[in-house]
Amino acid sequence: xxxxxxxxxxxxGGQGAKTASQxxxxxxxxxxxxxxxxxxxxPERSGAPITAYNRISDERCNVHSNIYDPDYVAVxxxxxxxxxxxxxxxxxxxxxIINSSKSPEELKPLLKGYTGRxxxxxxxxxxxxxxxxxxxxxxxxxxxxxxSGCVDREQFLKDMEGSYRHKFAKKPQVVEGNLKCLVEAMxxxxx
Amino acid sequence: MSIRExxxxxxAIATAMRQINPDVFAMFPITPSTEIPxxxxxxxxxxxxxxxxxxxxxxHSSLSACLGAEAAGVRAVTATSSxxxxxMNEVLYVAASSRLPVVLAVACRALTGPIxxxxxxxxxxxxxxxxxxxxxxxxxxxxxxxxxxxxxxAEHPDVRLPLMICEDGFITSxxxxxxxxxxxxxxxxxxxxxxxxxxxxxKENPLAVGPYGVSNYYMEARVAQAExxxxxxxxxxxxxxxxxxxFGRKYGFFEEYRMEDAEIAMVIMGSCxxxxxxxxxxxxxxxxxxxxxxxxxFRPFPGEELAEALxxxxxxxxxxxxxxxxxxxxxxxxxxxxxxxxLKDRPAMxxxxxxxxxxxxxxxxxxxxxxxxxKIADGGDIGEVYTHMGQRER
Numbered sequence: 001x002x003x004x005x006x007x008x009x010x011x012x013g014g015q016g017a018k019t020a021s022q023x024x025x026x027x028x029x030x031x032x033x034x035x036x037x038x039x040x041x042x043p044e045r046s047g048a049p050i051t052a053y054n055r056i057s058d059e060r061c062n063v064h065s066n067i068y069d070p071d072y073v074a075v076x077x078x079x080x081x082x083x084x085x086x087x088x089x090x091x092x093x094x095x096x097i098i099n100s101s102k103s104p105e106e107l108k109p110l111l112k113g114y115t116g117r118x119x120x121x122x123x124x125x126x127x128x129x130x131x132x133x134x135x136x137x138x139x140x141x142x143x144x145x146x147x148s149g150c151v152d153r154e155q156f157l158k159d160m161e162g163s164y165r166h167k168f169a170k171k172p173q174v175v176e177g178n179l180k181c182l183v184e185a186m187x188x189x190x191x
Numbered sequence: 192m193s194i195r196e197x198x199x200x201x202x203a204i205a206t207a208m209r210q211i212n213p214d215v216f217a218m219f220p221i222t223p224s225t226e227i228p229x230x231x232x233x234x235x236x237x238x239x240x241x242x243x244x245x246x247x248x249x250x251h252s253s254l255s256a257c258l259g260a261e262a263a264g265v266r267a268v269t270a271t272s273s274x275x276x277x278x279m280n281e282v283l284y285v286a287a288s289s290r291l292p293v294v295l296a297v298a299c300r301a302l303t304g305p306i307x308x309x310x311x312x313x314x315x316x317x318x319x320x321x322x323x324x325x326x327x328x329x330x331x332x333x334x335x336x337x338x339x340x341x342x343x344x345a346e347h348p349d350v351r352l353p354l355m356i357c358e359d360g361f362i363t364s365x366x367x368x369x370x371x372x373x374x375x376x377x378x379x380x381x382x383x384x385x386x387x388x389x390x391x392x393x394k395e396n397p398l399a400v401g402p403y404g405v406s407n408y409y410m411e412a413r414v415a416q417a418e419x420x421x422x423x424x425x426x427x428x429x430x431x432x433x434x435x436x437x438f439g440r441k442y443g444f445f446e447e448y449r450m451e452d453a454e455i456a457m458v459i460m461g462s463c464x465x466x467x468x469x470x471x472x473x474x475x476x477x478x479x480x481x482x483x484x485x486x487x488x489f490r491p492f493p494g495e496e497l498a499e500a501l502x503x504x505x506x507x508x509x510x511x512x513x514x515x516x517x518x519x520x521x522x523x524x525x526x527x528x529x530x531x532x533x534l535k536d537r538p539a540m541x542x543x544x545x546x547x548x549x550x551x552x553x554x555x556x557x558x559x560x561x562x563x564x565x566k567i568a569d570g571g572d573i574g575e576v577y578t579h580m581g582q583r584e585r
Contacts, residue, residue: 025367029197038366041308041549060369062465064330064362065553 005150006067007054010086011076014046020076020137021052024144028056030159031151036061049084056150072148075099076123076136081107087114097143097189099123099136104191119147119191126184130177138178142185157182193371193438200363203331203370204270204296204356205230207338209240210378213294214265214385217245217256221275222308223360224298228270250275254282254293261291262400264390266342268293272360273300276314280321286353287322288416289400292345293353295323296338299461300360301548309549310360312460312513315489316522322416324354324423325490327460329446331370334358336440337487339373340430342382347430349422359462361549373438381437420491427488444493446485447500449475453482455564456501456538458527459510460486463545463552467510470557481561486523494530501531504538505568508560512546520544520577539573545580556581 007024011017018039025037036055042048053067069089078100080086087096095117098107104118111118123139131138145156160182164175198206205227208216218228228244235244243260247253250271257267271279276297286293302313315325324344328334338356345354358364373381389398404412424444431442448468450456457467464485474481484500486493501507509528511521520528524542531537543560546552560580567573 022367025197029369034369035197036366036368038362041361041365062329063469063554064359064366064462064465066551068553 004055004057004061004063005072005148006070007056007072007074007144007148008067008070009052009054009074009076010080010084011050011052012046012080013048013050015076016135016137017050017074017076018052020074020140021054023137023141024054024150025056026163027141027145027151027156027159028054030163031155033057033151034060040066049080070094072097072144074140074144076140078102078107081110085112087111087116090114090116092116095119095147095191097121097140097147099140101125117191119143119189121185121189123185126181126188130180130184131174132177138181139185142182143189146186146189153186193373195369196372197367197369198331199226199365199367200328200331200334200358201226201298201365202230203335204338204358205234206372207335207378208268209234210373210375211266211339211342211382212240212379213242213268215243215245215257215260215267217247217253217260217267217269219247219250219253219271219275221250221272223300223364224270224272224275224296226364227296227298250278251282254279254286254295257293257295258282258286258289258291261286261293262289262391262398264387264392266385268295270296270298272298273302273308273314276318277302280318283318283321283323283353285401288412290351290416290419291353291400292342292351294338294341294345295353295355297355297357298360298364299357307548308360310362310512311547311549312357313547315355315357316513316515318355319490319522322352322420323490324350324352324420324427324488325357326354326488327357327486328363329462329464329485330363331366331368332440333487334363335370335372336434336438336442339378339381340427340434340442342385343430344423344426346385346387347422347426348388350419350426352416352419352423357461362462377437381434424491424493427491442487444486444488444496445500446487448483448485450482450484450500452480454480454505455507455561455568456482456484456504457508457510457557457560457564458484458486458497458501458523460489460512460523463510463512466552466554467557470554470561473554474558474561479561479565481564489523489526492526492530494526497527498530498534501527501538502534502536506564507538507540508564509540509542510560511542511544514544514547518577524577539567540576541567541573542577543580544578550581552581
């Protein structure tokens with residue numbers, strides 16, 4: 001199954017980790033891939049740790065289990081590092097991508113012995129700078145695309161622009177801000 | 192031309208319903224099927240369908256409303272899960288015995304208790320004797336395709352039975368995957384209009400629905416219903432053949448995956464079959480002759496055909512994703528073992544109850560089942576016939 005890219009998202013209920021995984025599936029779908037995006041539901045409460053998953057491949061993937069050995073892990077809320085072993089099972093050439101203003105070096109000691117690649121993205125500043133409010137999903141999505149290379153950068157930006165113009169047909173003013181979020185996140189992801 | 196899309200199982204079912212545009216949709220929400228009426232309410236609000244969309248106060252009422260509509264001679268649909276399906280129980284039997292071809296989408300979910308929202312088949316398996324046809328899908332594509340075939344099977348004059356389209360709660364209902372949709376017109380042409388021969392309000396020949404059946408009549412009605420279920424087998428294959436001719440995707444009673452020369456095999460249903468197929472690919476690469484049979488049609492149960500497919504296989508694991516509390520195996524095992532009883536070349540057969548309440552089933556877990564089967568096939572002891580898998584030890 002080495003030709004299937006597997007990604008696990010960690011977030012808190014209400015922050016949109018499930019939505020982020022759906023956005024990534026959309027981006028990969030638009031690039032011609034087969035996708036899976038699915039949430040793992042526990043007792044739903046706002047703020048509780050939640051998990052969502054992506055599989056991206058060139059052929060339909062028949063596996064329908066959760067993902068235990070992901071290529072990449074995306075952490076939408078860095079306070080989860082205290083309570084959840086987010087790096088569990090990450091493959092050797094994989095990475096963890098954490099939404100944080102800190103550097104990868106600062107976060108490494110919090111990763112319960114994980115020695116692989118660590119990336120950080122300051123989704124909060126990027127979002128506030130471009131959208132005037134905190135929506136971590138857009139910068140996180142772009143950071144995951146940049147680090148994993150699951151979709152070609154130019155294709156991704158072009159497809160997302162089309163998608164935003166369609167989605168925000170009645171609020172075109174937010175299209176520019178979202179696109180800037182994507183570009184800046186791809187450029188500013190560290191590690 | 193098929194349309195390349197991506198959507199969840201729930202949206203796929205709602206899309207199939209929109210394309211068919213049934214006369215009545217009576218809804219009462221329950222997780223994880225709620226999105227089906229939610230999407231449909233949007234189609235109604237947007238004027239994309241002209242269905243009479245009725246919000247009722249319970250599942251007992253939603254199916255009763257469908258029953259009334261069907262008795263009046265029109266197409267009626269609804270959707271439910273888990274306790275909602277249980278609450279329909281009484282009305283399921285009325286629909287089936289009144290020979291009213293309601294189509295019911297079930298996002299299968301565990302029954303209480305402990306209370307749980309995740310997937311297993313305890314809800315649909317509890318209704319296996321209700322007289323509904325039951326068709327299960329592995330993923331959003333199969334669930335959509337099954338739905339497109341549902342009305343034609345249920346409404347066929349030789350059948351006239353209600354039908355459940357079953358998808359795996361959350362695993363299929365909420366997972367977004369690629370799907371090939373068919374164009375609205377092509378779907379409408381394939382499904383066709385519903386023109387029942389007789390119905391409650393037919394002026395020339397009004398019909399009584401649901402009268403009392405004294406002992407002198409009850410048995411004849413039940414035998415006729417049993418015959419209809421047998422007839423459904425023929426119709427299911429006819430509709431599948433036309434579906435393949437029209438849309439190119441092939442369906443039968445079950446899917447045989449790498450079974451040609453299989454020595455060990457798993458009989459399984461739903462999304463977990465995909466995971467098992469991936470395990471088979473890995474074992475085949477190592478020269479192990481493993482295969483999977485994925486049951487699509489559980490009611491009517493394709494006993495003869497399944498027995499033929501399992502004839503000559505050395506060891507079989509039946510995977511039950513519901514616990515029947517019979518103390519000797521789950522419902523799929525009972526059916527499969529029963530089907531094979533007169534086979535000359537009968538396989539050794541074990542039952543494994545797994546995945547209850549959403550307990551995950553991985554490729555590694557499937558491989559461990561095949562490991563056990565390999566040992567049995569190689570002459571090892573069959574061990575305990577009925578076991579559970581994936582639970583923590585105390």
